[in-house]
Amino acid sequence: MELQQLRYVIEVAATSSFTRAAERCFVTQSALSHQVAALERELGERLFVRSSRSVRVTEAGEAFLEHARTAVAAAENARDAASSAGGRVVGTLRLGIIPTVTALDVPALIARFRSAHPDARVELTVGNSDALVDALRRGELDAALLGLRPGVEPRGVAVRELSRERLVAAVPRAHRLAGRRRVRLADLADETFADFPSGTSGRAQSDAAFAAAGIARDVAFEADSAALMLGLVSAGVAVTLLAPGAVASAASGVVAVAVSDGPERIEYAAWDARSPRGVTSALLRAIEALAPIGRDTATPDDAATPDDGATPDDEAGPEESSEPAPSRH
Numbered sequence: 001m002e003l004q005q006l007r008y009v010i011e012v013a014a015t016s017s018f019t020r021a022a023e024r025c026f027v028t029q030s031a032l033s034h035q036v037a038a039l040e041r042e043l044g045e046r047l048f049v050r051s052s053r054s055v056r057v058t059e060a061g062e063a064f065l066e067h068a069r070t071a072v073a074a075a076e077n078a079r080d081a082a083s084s085a086g087g088r089v090v091g092t093l094r095l096g097i098i099p100t101v102t103a104l105d106v107p108a109l110i111a112r113f114r115s116a117h118p119d120a121r122v123e124l125t126v127g128n129s130d131a132l133v134d135a136l137r138r139g140e141l142d143a144a145l146l147g148l149r150p151g152v153e154p155r156g157v158a159v160r161e162l163s164r165e166r167l168v169a170a171v172p173r174a175h176r177l178a179g180r181r182r183v184r185l186a187d188l189a190d191e192t193f194a195d196f197p198s199g200t201s202g203r204a205q206s207d208a209a210f211a212a213a214g215i216a217r218d219v220a221f222e223a224d225s226a227a228l229m230l231g232l233v234s235a236g237v238a239v240t241l242l243a244p245g246a247v248a249s250a251a252s253g254v255v256a257v258a259v260s261d262g263p264e265r266i267e268y269a270a271w272d273a274r275s276p277r278g279v280t281s282a283l284l285r286a287i288e289a290l291a292p293i294g295r296d297t298a299t300p301d302d303a304a305t306p307d308d309g310a311t312p313d314d315e316a317g318p319e320e321s322s323e324p325a326p327s328r329h
Contacts, residue, residue, distance in 0.1 A: 003075055005039045006068040008032050009047060010028040013065055014140050016055050024123075070140045076277060089117040093279040096125045096132035096144035098202070100226045102245030103162035104145065104291055113286045120279050128224065129201040133157060136272055142280045143271040147243070149205040150264055158273035160284070162291050166257045166264050167205065167241040170233045178255040185213045185261050194221035194229040194238040206241045209263035230254055 011021035012032075020028040040047055047061035054097035057065065076091060093113070097106055106283050110122050110215075125132070125141065132144040133154045145162075146154060153159060169188060171178050177187060210217050221238050223229050232238040234253035243265060247256040269287050271280050 001039065001042060002035075005035050005073065006013070006072050008035050009039065009061075009068055010065065010072060010140070010285045012036060012048060013057050013061065014056060014135075018050075018055060065315075069207040072142060073139050088119055089278050089282045090119045091121075091277065091279050093120060093122045093143070093283055094125070094141045095122055095283065096127060096135060096141045098129055098132070098145060098147045099126055099224065100147060100202070100243050101145050101244045102165070104287065106145070107282075109286055109290055111279050112289065113283055116286065117279070117282055120282070127198065129154070133270065136270060139272065142277055143269065146201075146268045146270055147205075147265050148201050148268065149208060150266060152201065152204070154270055157270045158276075159268040159270045160287070162267045162269055162287075164264060164266050165243055166247075167259065167262045168244050168247055169239060169259050169262070170230060170242055170247045170254050170256055171239045172233055173253050173255050174236065174237070175255070177257055180257055182258045182260050185215055185259060188239060189215050189217065191217070192221075192237065192280045193217055193219045193237045194223060194232045195219045196241045197222045197224065205265055209261070213261060222247065 008021065008025060011024050012018055015024065018033050018036075019029050022032040025032060036047065043060075043064070045060040045064075046058050047064055049056045049058055079091060080163055085195050095110075110124070113122065114120070125135070127135075129144075129146040129148055132141060132146060133156075134156050135141040136144055136154075146159075148154070150164075169177070177183055180187075193206075195206060198207075203222075210288060221229070223232075226242055229238070229240045229242070230247070232239055236253075241259065241262060244256060269284065271284070274292060276284075
């Protein structure tokens with residue numbers, strides 16, 4: 001049994017695809033499939049159920065994966081320790097980000113990290129906060145940049161708060177509210193919304209705010225991409241609530257309007273506190289240099305804090321400003 005075979009199994013399980021796993025491992029699909037099949041013959045157990053449309057982990061595969069991840073992590077830690085003794089940071093940093101990061105300039109962060117540590121590489125994964133935290137817990141990511149509503153802090157990982165900001169309404173330039181300096185959620189009650197998929201942490205921020213205000217809304221369009229939602233806004237078929245920085249980068253057909261009782265979002269850097277790798281510690285130093293604020297918190301390894309429907313106090317004043325509520329740390 002070889003370490004590389006364990007890595008192949010972990011990637012197939014993470015992607016549910018031999019093709020995508022091979023791409024992530026920089027090998028041909030046939031080579032990866034051959035190695036996984038050889039490992040299955042050695043074990044005398046099928047690790048995956050294969051079909052023309054999907055790949056599913058078997059019960060034996062689930063049991064094997066737990067120990068495979070531990071073995072690969074131990075090998076990576078051993079290599080990192082040997083390199084760090086010589087003052088070098090090596091290996092691959094597996095970084096997850098939400099698509100609406102605004103607390104940090106992600107390209108600048110990666111450039112700073114690579115400049116300081118040329119022997120290390122970065123693998124970037126984009127997803128919603130819930131999926132990224134799960135990947136951190138499973139050891140599939142080293143660090144992640146998250147966005148969550150107040151009162152919902154990820155569990156089982158360490159976090160550093162980066163910023164807090166109130167979401168703004170993104171409306172078409174010709175919209176009836178586009179000229180307003182500030183609105184309330186009630187002003188948006190009859191609008192058609194684009195938002196993140198139901199059940200995700202990105203969606204929960206707005207859902208909780210409208211529920212607390214006792215206002216029903218029509219979410220006709222669900223998308224994982226903020227760019228797609230803003231495209232729908234620009235086309236005049238929807239409005240949405242997003243972080244000010246995300247709306248500022250939108251096309252000219254979109255206007256940001258402050259929402260005095262709108263939802264608030266907290267951005268975090270998160271990582272596995274149990275055994276942070278050298279590349280993780282190096283990333284945190286780069287984050288501290290770019291955003292030297294917030295606090296570190298190691299949270300218990302249990303379920304996330306339940307949503308209680310609470311929203312932050314309305315900090316916005318009367319309609320005296322044309323700018324969205326600023327970020328505060």
